[in-house]
Amino acid sequence: MKRAVLFDLDGVLLDSHAAQLATLAGFATSALDRRVTVADLPTGAATVPRQQVLAELGLSGAINDDGWDAATATASLGTEVFPFVGETLTALRAADVATGIVTLRSRRRVGWLVPPDILDLIDTIVCFEDAAPKPAPDGLLLALRQLDVAPADAVFVGDTEPDVHAARAAGVRAVGAGWGFAGPDALSQAGANLVLPHAAALADVLLLLLAGAEPPHRNSKRS
Known part of the structure; x- marks a missing residue:
């Protein structure tokens, strides 16, 4: 069997909890052209779909994969x-x-x-x-x-x-x-x-x- x-x-x-949050904050900072820190993320940001988190921060539309990859690669260096x-x-x-x-x-x-x-x-x-x-x-x-x-x-x-x-x-x-x-x-x-x-x-x-x-x-x- x-x-x-x-x-x-x-x-x-x-x-990867810290890296997940850092990715969200880094991507949002670039996409919204304003500083977004981990503390600015909504409660439970690591456990809900990223589209939902980013929408709550004011970002609508499709997520740019190249930008997300860049944020992920940077945030995950210590993971x-x-x-x-x-x-x-x-x-x-x-x-x-x-x-x-x-x-x-x-x-x-x-x-x-x-x-x-x-x-x-x-x-x-x-x-x-x-x-x-x-x-x-x-x-x-x-x-x-x-x-x-x-x-x-x-x-x-x-x-x-x-x-x-x-x-x-x-x-x-x-x-x-x-x-x-x-x-x-x-x-x-x-x-x-x-x-x-x-x-x-x-x-x-x-x-x-x-x-x-x-x-x-x-x-x-x-x-």
């Missing part, structure tokens, strides 16, 4: 994956569990943000241009088809409400990454099967889930 763990990227594998990521992916591979990323980032931007040694541990990556964005289940289902894994034999680790909704729509168990953007309470309310407040022993927890066991000492929500 093939098994898989799928991950969202930002906030789950990538410590790194979380310390647990390499160890977790290595342990999953050793257990013969396939891994994938399903992200709203473009494939080009993923290459800027994730180090090559981490990318080498990922079996498939589904990006913005590959499938309808979450909360639609399309990206998760595409990743599972590429991995030849049934939804019932997979889990998805995400940190926002759309991640949870996408997983449940795909028939995949939703694991809430409480260390990410939305926080544990929002993930529980969205219907995550399991919410992890932190990433300690993450590979062990995921392997227990895939084996059908209940992980100990965790804030769980059964479907």
